[in-house]
Amino acid sequence: MASEIGQAIAAGILGGxxxxxxxxxxxxxxxxxxxxxxxxxxxxxxxxxxxYVLSVHLHLDLLLGLFITVPAxxxxxxxxxxxxxxxxxxxxxxxxTLLACFAVALIIEGVLYQEFGSNYVSxxxxxxxxxVHLFDFYLADIYLIGFGLAAVAFxxxxxxxxxxxxxxxxxxxxxxxxxxxxxxIDVNRVSAVTFGIGTSVTAIGGMVYGAISxxxxxxxxxxxxxxxxxxxxxxxxxxxGGALVTAIFMTTVEALVDIWQPDWAVxxxxxxxxxxxxxxxxxxxxxxxxxxx
Amino acid sequence: MTSLTHRTRYLAIGTTAxxxxxxxxACGSSPSSGSSSKPILIGASLSLTGDFSADGNAYKRGYExxxxxxxxxxxxxxRKVQLIILNDNSSxxxxxxxxxxxxxxxxxxxxxxxxxxxxxxxxAEVAHRYGFAFVEGAGGSPLVFGEKLPNVFDVSLPVANExxxxxxxxxxxPASQRPATVAYPMANxxxxxxxxxxxxxxxxxxxxxxxxxKIFPEEEPxxxxxxxxxxxxxxGAVVLGSTDVPTVASFVHGFEQQHFNxxxxxxxxxxxxxxxxxxxxxGAGNADGIMVPDAWYPGxxxxxxxxxxxxYVKKYGGSASDVNADVAEAYSVGEVTAQxxxxxxxxxxxxxxxxLHSGVTLSSVQGPVKFNSLGENTKxxxxxxxxxxxxxxxxxxxxxxxxxxxxxxxxxxxS
Numbered sequence: 001m002a003s004e005i006g007q008a009i010a011a012g013i014l015g016g017x018x019x020x021x022x023x024x025x026x027x028x029x030x031x032x033x034x035x036x037x038x039x040x041x042x043x044x045x046x047x048x049x050x051x052y053v054l055s056v057h058l059h060l061d062l063l064l065g066l067f068i069t070v071p072a073x074x075x076x077x078x079x080x081x082x083x084x085x086x087x088x089x090x091x092x093x094x095x096x097t098l099l100a101c102f103a104v105a106l107i108i109e110g111v112l113y114q115e116f117g118s119n120y121v122s123x124x125x126x127x128x129x130x131x132v133h134l135f136d137f138y139l140a141d142i143y144l145i146g147f148g149l150a151a152v153a154f155x156x157x158x159x160x161x162x163x164x165x166x167x168x169x170x171x172x173x174x175x176x177x178x179x180x181x182x183x184x185i186d187v188n189r190v191s192a193v194t195f196g197i198g199t200s201v202t203a204i205g206g207m208v209y210g211a212i213s214x215x216x217x218x219x220x221x222x223x224x225x226x227x228x229x230x231x232x233x234x235x236x237x238x239x240x241g242g243a244l245v246t247a248i249f250m251t252t253v254e255a256l257v258d259i260w261q262p263d264w265a266v267x268x269x270x271x272x273x274x275x276x277x278x279x280x281x282x283x284x285x286x287x288x289x290x291x292x293x
Numbered sequence: 294m295t296s297l298t299h300r301t302r303y304l305a306i307g308t309t310a311x312x313x314x315x316x317x318x319a320c321g322s323s324p325s326s327g328s329s330s331k332p333i334l335i336g337a338s339l340s341l342t343g344d345f346s347a348d349g350n351a352y353k354r355g356y357e358x359x360x361x362x363x364x365x366x367x368x369x370x371x372r373k374v375q376l377i378i379l380n381d382n383s384s385x386x387x388x389x390x391x392x393x394x395x396x397x398x399x400x401x402x403x404x405x406x407x408x409x410x411x412x413x414x415x416x417a418e419v420a421h422r423y424g425f426a427f428v429e430g431a432g433g434s435p436l437v438f439g440e441k442l443p444n445v446f447d448v449s450l451p452v453a454n455e456x457x458x459x460x461x462x463x464x465x466x467p468a469s470q471r472p473a474t475v476a477y478p479m480a481n482x483x484x485x486x487x488x489x490x491x492x493x494x495x496x497x498x499x500x501x502x503x504x505x506x507k508i509f510p511e512e513e514p515x516x517x518x519x520x521x522x523x524x525x526x527x528x529g530a531v532v533l534g535s536t537d538v539p540t541v542a543s544f545v546h547g548f549e550q551q552h553f554n555x556x557x558x559x560x561x562x563x564x565x566x567x568x569x570x571x572x573x574x575x576g577a578g579n580a581d582g583i584m585v586p587d588a589w590y591p592g593x594x595x596x597x598x599x600x601x602x603x604x605y606v607k608k609y610g611g612s613a614s615d616v617n618a619d620v621a622e623a624y625s626v627g628e629v630t631a632q633x634x635x636x637x638x639x640x641x642x643x644x645x646x647x648x649l650h651s652g653v654t655l656s657s658v659q660g661p662v663k664f665n666s667l668g669e670n671t672k673x674x675x676x677x678x679x680x681x682x683x684x685x686x687x688x689x690x691x692x693x694x695x696x697x698x699x700x701x702x703x704x705x706x707x708s
Contacts, residue, residue: 140547219343228416
């Protein structure tokens with residue numbers, strides 16, 4: 001039993017890294033733009049399909065393929081922002097952007113169905129089935145890689161946000177858009193680039209998701225979005241580091257429950273969210289604290 | 294004056310009620326023979342998007358292939374058939390709406406079933422409400438038959454019995470070769486759970502020790518933690534209650550990563566999906582020895598089945614191995630319905646229901662069809678198939694036409 005618990009904790013921590021990768025863009029975009037990007041699930045799946053195309057048609061390794069999919073998703077994010085998000089202004093902006101993101105999700109899903117059909121496709125590489133021995137169990141290489149990529153991506157985001165001029169502009173925009181404009185920050189440009197960064201990080205999450213899921217279709221986004229939203233809400237909308245910690249906490253709890261009652265694992269996942277939000281309505285790393293960082 | 298006003302109001306309400314009843318009756322009138330010059334309209338709701346979209350689209354091809362074939366042969370009793378297929382997005386509420394729409398707005402003459410027991414259960418109730426016979430091919434679980442609706446006719450094998458040939462084979466193994474322990478991980482789904490639970494009951498009674506028996510949520514993005522736990526128990530046999538390719542692929546990857554290889558590995562669904570399955574598990578080497586129950590496969594020794602497979606390849610391309618059992622199930626729905634329409638001389642729902650309950654034996658690409666009082670096909674035969682050296686072959690029942698010996702124990706993972 002001790003071995004099972006140890007393995008579940010390890011799986012939870014590594015799985016949390018993967019979910020954090022998928023949720024990072026969602027929380028970053030909310031932090032800067034006040035947009036609940038419900039298209040995040042389909043962005044993950046789009047990232048997985050881009051990796052699939054490079055892997056199957058160009059025989060490019062999944063990790064090497066990220067050097068193409070990450071910039072490609074950045075451009076896609078910019079285009080989506082300029083076409084669908086930027087034109088929305090006024091008092092109803094928040095609700096309208098929610099609808100716009102939903103429309104974007106449906107459009108991307110439709111295009112993917114048209115292009116790839118409804119059959120499952122999967123991402124394969126030597127490391128998707130390999131594992132390393134640790135104590136008396138094995139850890140899957142792809143999860144270790146996913147966690148490593150999450151560490152790199154979060155590190156890069158940290159450096160961008162806290163060690164660059166652009167990052168200062170992003171944080172200023174997060175704290176107060178009007179004040180940011182008054183001190184000469186081009187809020188539109190900051191918002192567009194942030195949206196692009198959010199979607200580009202999702203390319204990495206998409207690749208890892210495609211490799212661990214056993215197969216995906218354009219419809220797979222619906223199973224993801226509720227979990228991703230739960231993670232960023234519980235973390236505190238806009239908290240990037242909080243998303244990592246929360247994702248690890250949630251997936252570890254779920255993996256532990258899996259040992260005894262797998263059918264309760266998902267329930268516990270959301271129950272934990274409800275209980276924590278009851279006592280901390282702003283989430284574990286609430287918005288006020290986040291923007292004061 | 295007050296009394297007169299009340300009387301007027303009651304009269305108005307009464308008239309409105311009568312008119313509304315008449316309108317509902319007119320909109321949703323039970324199917325009748327209709328004009329012989331018009332095509333027979335057949336409505337179906339399929340999961341063209343959503344969780345069941347892979348199967349739903351295969352079903353669509355099966356229905357359309359049957360429509361094409363029957364029209365190419367002059368239709369049914371001289372009347373062409375015309376399919377109207379709506380997308381239910383794999384939703385139990387949308388499937389209800391779709392059949393109501395097909396019957397009351399589009400005025401179809403007949404209905405064909407959707408994909409999955411989960412959707413067939415609510416859809417059959419709608420068809421029953423309007424007096425339609427509900428011939429279907431993917432609603433074979435106790436969830437559907439438990440409704441005891443007189444209009445339900447499942448042309449396929451009842452799912453609870455799908456693993457029976459496998460169970461009998463495991464029990465028949467010499468004691469020295471038997472897997473001593475068995476694990477039963479299963480998805481929370483009306484298709485997967487009944488057959489695995491039945492197998493568990495039968496094997497436990499025969500002395501096989503259960504080391505794991507748990508139900509996990511159907512819509513998990515990642516099944517690896519479940520696979521790790523099963524691998525930790527090191528069972529000799531794994532009976533996986535799966536509904537799709539990703540579930541099986543996740544368990545295969547999980548087992549491989551844990552360096553665990555069971556002597557027997559059978560999954561309720563997924564390995565029957567041809568190339569999609571091989572690709573998901575990492576190639577034919579990893580599929581070697583994995584089994585799956587089904588009532589039909591492309592090499593099935595039946596003249597109409599062979600003709601259908603040839604027709605499918607001609608129409609959609611690919612090879613015979615690309616034709617999955619969903620296509621045959623859907624095609625069978627059309628065949629059985631056509632025979633009932635011919636026999637009853639039209640599309641009258643009550644006549645078709647009576648005919649299909651009469652004990653008559655009909656034919657289909659899946660073999661003979663005969664319904665009991667619940668609408669189960671009592672003539673359906675369960676087969677077990679296995680991947681052997683990259684080929685999908687029939688292995689059970691042992692001695693049945695087309696069966697080859699079971700590859701046992703399952704070879705180790707290739708990668």
